[in-house]
Amino acid sequence: xxxxxxxxxxxxxxxxxxxxxxxxxxxxxxxxxxxxxxxxxxxxxxxxxxxxxxxxxxxxxxxxxxxxxxxxxxxxxxxxxxxxxxxxxxxxxxxxxxxxxxxxxxxxxxxxxxxxxxxxxxxxxxxxxxxxxxxxxxxxxxxxxxxxxxxxxxxxxxxxxxxxxxxxxxxxxxxxxxxxxxxxxxxxxxxxxxxxxxxxxxxxxxxxxxxxxxxxxxxxxxxxxxxxxxxxxxxxxxxxxxxxxxxxxxxxxxxxxxxxxx
Amino acid sequence: xxxxxxxxxxxxxxxxxxxxxxxxxxxxxxxxxxxxxxxxxxxxxxxxxxxxxxxxxxxxxxxxxxxxxxxxxxxxxxxxxxxxxxxxxxxxxxxxxxxxxxxxxxxxxxxxxxxxxxxxxxxxxxxxxxxxxxxxxxxxxxxxxxxxxxxxxxxxxxxxxxxxxxxxxxxxxxxxxxxxxxxxxxxxxxxxxxxxxxxxxxxxxxxxxxxxxxxxxxxxxxxxxxxxxxxxxxxxxxxxxxxxxxxxxxxxxxxxxxxxxxxxxxxxxxxxxxxxx
Numbered sequence: 001x002x003x004x005x006x007x008x009x010x011x012x013x014x015x016x017x018x019x020x021x022x023x024x025x026x027x028x029x030x031x032x033x034x035x036x037x038x039x040x041x042x043x044x045x046x047x048x049x050x051x052x053x054x055x056x057x058x059x060x061x062x063x064x065x066x067x068x069x070x071x072x073x074x075x076x077x078x079x080x081x082x083x084x085x086x087x088x089x090x091x092x093x094x095x096x097x098x099x100x101x102x103x104x105x106x107x108x109x110x111x112x113x114x115x116x117x118x119x120x121x122x123x124x125x126x127x128x129x130x131x132x133x134x135x136x137x138x139x140x141x142x143x144x145x146x147x148x149x150x151x152x153x154x155x156x157x158x159x160x161x162x163x164x165x166x167x168x169x170x171x172x173x174x175x176x177x178x179x180x181x182x183x184x185x186x187x188x189x190x191x192x193x194x195x196x197x198x199x200x201x202x203x204x205x206x207x208x209x210x211x212x213x214x215x216x217x218x219x220x221x222x223x224x225x226x227x228x229x230x231x232x233x234x235x236x237x238x239x240x241x242x243x244x245x246x247x248x249x250x251x252x253x254x255x256x257x258x259x260x261x262x
Numbered sequence: 263x264x265x266x267x268x269x270x271x272x273x274x275x276x277x278x279x280x281x282x283x284x285x286x287x288x289x290x291x292x293x294x295x296x297x298x299x300x301x302x303x304x305x306x307x308x309x310x311x312x313x314x315x316x317x318x319x320x321x322x323x324x325x326x327x328x329x330x331x332x333x334x335x336x337x338x339x340x341x342x343x344x345x346x347x348x349x350x351x352x353x354x355x356x357x358x359x360x361x362x363x364x365x366x367x368x369x370x371x372x373x374x375x376x377x378x379x380x381x382x383x384x385x386x387x388x389x390x391x392x393x394x395x396x397x398x399x400x401x402x403x404x405x406x407x408x409x410x411x412x413x414x415x416x417x418x419x420x421x422x423x424x425x426x427x428x429x430x431x432x433x434x435x436x437x438x439x440x441x442x443x444x445x446x447x448x449x450x451x452x453x454x455x456x457x458x459x460x461x462x463x464x465x466x467x468x469x470x471x472x473x474x475x476x477x478x479x480x481x482x483x484x485x486x487x488x489x490x491x492x493x494x495x496x497x498x499x500x501x502x503x504x505x506x507x508x509x510x511x512x513x514x515x516x517x518x519x520x521x522x523x524x525x526x527x528x529x530x531x532x533x534x535x536x537x538x539x
Contacts, residue, residue, distance in 0.1 A: 053369065055363075055372065064369070064373065064376055065372070067372070068372055071375050078460055083459070085462065086462055086466070146458075146471065148471060150348075150367070151345075151348040151367065152345065152346070152348060152349035152351075152475060153349045154470075154471045227459050255366070255368040256371070257371065257372075261459075261460065262456075262459045262460070
């Protein structure tokens with residue numbers, strides 16, 4: 001938490017930065033419609049990469065995202081479904097965990113655990129919603145694993161809660177479906193591939209270091225998987241959907257890699 | 263060219279004579295060839311490449327790979343600096359925005375994970391070519407500590423000559439070999455950063471995630487230092503830059519040129535050895 005805050009979307013200094021991004025995107029789109037920027041990818045434009053970011057030029061962005069999709073496929077292909085991530089001892093655990101979201105910690109909207117329910121949708125037989133107490137009654141699995149943020153920082157955390165594979169099996173989810181989506185309380189949506197959802201080190205975490213997860217870190221329920229970058233670990237989950245239909249997620253819309261495996 | 267230096271000529275004379283002896287002893291498989299330019303040179307019949315006709319110092323394939331690599335390194339470093347800025351390793355070091363590729367972190371990441379394919383595929387083709395064709399063996403070996411020290415001495419006294427682009431001096435050999443090793447290392451550490459769990463066995467050889475980041479960063483620093491020297495020298499000796507565009511001087515055959523021309527040159531320059539007078 002003591003690190004220098006940067007201009008990253010993960011730690012925006014001012015919320016308006018996102019608006020600025022969206023505004024300039026609209027401007028570029030508009031210019032593109034008038035075909036002003038067509039063919040702008042010249043060597044000359046490349047030398048201006050940083051000044052006027054050519055990355056945002058639609059044809060360049062499309063090409064880069066096509067490579068990112070290709071990288072999704074490569075990551076799926078090299079994924080070792082039973083290979084376990086390194087685990088650590090309780091003495092290495094950092095308390096409290098490090099905050100990460102697309103807004104600052106003061107802007108977290110806490111969930112009332114008494115009225116909260118986990119909704120289920122998609123290719124699931126038993127879509128009965130779950131209360132927090134019902135989830136606490138499920139068998140728990142503990143993971144002491146490294147959280148790696150796409151920004152480059154990491155810490156070791158101690159998470160526990162029901163194993164996702166066991167939970168998906170219990171609710172009669174179609175385990176041959178392609179994706180598991182997590183719809184969150186903060187209008188955040190993330191998804192992971194089914195192979196990663198079924199990995200033995202993927203859990204629905206309810207506790208950190210033996211205590212209920214505190215509000216900023218996803219109370220009452222969050223995803224914690226040892227095989228994805230931090231931003232894939234959805235917090236404040238309010239619904240889980242199993243589906244074969246891909247749709248862009250919060251971060252993939254921003255241009256982050258969707259698979260984001262580690 | 264370094265071999266014209268008296269001191270170094272003396273230092274190399276024994277080695278050169280040994281090469282000549284070795285060639286004589288293999289004369290039953292040796293014959294003399296004449297290439298189109300009329301230059302005669304020795305060749306070992308057992309070496310396939312000597313049957314080729316004249317070629318350029320930098321064949322077209324090498325030039326294409328060199329410039330693809332230049333673009334890939336430009337992309338990897340610029341985008342790497344953008345990624346670095348999101349979580350700096352050193353509080354005193356942030357790369358200014360005008361030097362980084364990608365206004366937003368995710369654009370830096372997109373460029374980095376695009377550039378990696380270009381860098382790795384081009385690099386693998388280059389290394390395979392360099393080893394299989396014998397180019398590395400011809401251009402970069404042998405390399406001796408003695409020669410390196412002598413060349414550094416020459417460089418410090420500004421005695422290095424660049425009349426002959428076709429033979430690399432010991433410092434060049436060391437730098438080219440070194441930057442290739444660093445290039446291999448930066449790819450390996452990059453893989454460990456990209457997939458610290460999938461490649462956890464590999465990653466565990468280096469240490470924890472931040473140590474791997476640091477090694478990856480140091481490899482980048484070494485490459486940046488190499489590029490700075492490389493570009494500076496290319497600008498100081500423009501014919502070397504032109505050679506990487508046009509192919510440079512014609513060489514009959516690099517291996518043959520080396521074993522054929524070097525001993526003669528040394529003999530001609532070796533005035534420090536009384537036995538030769």
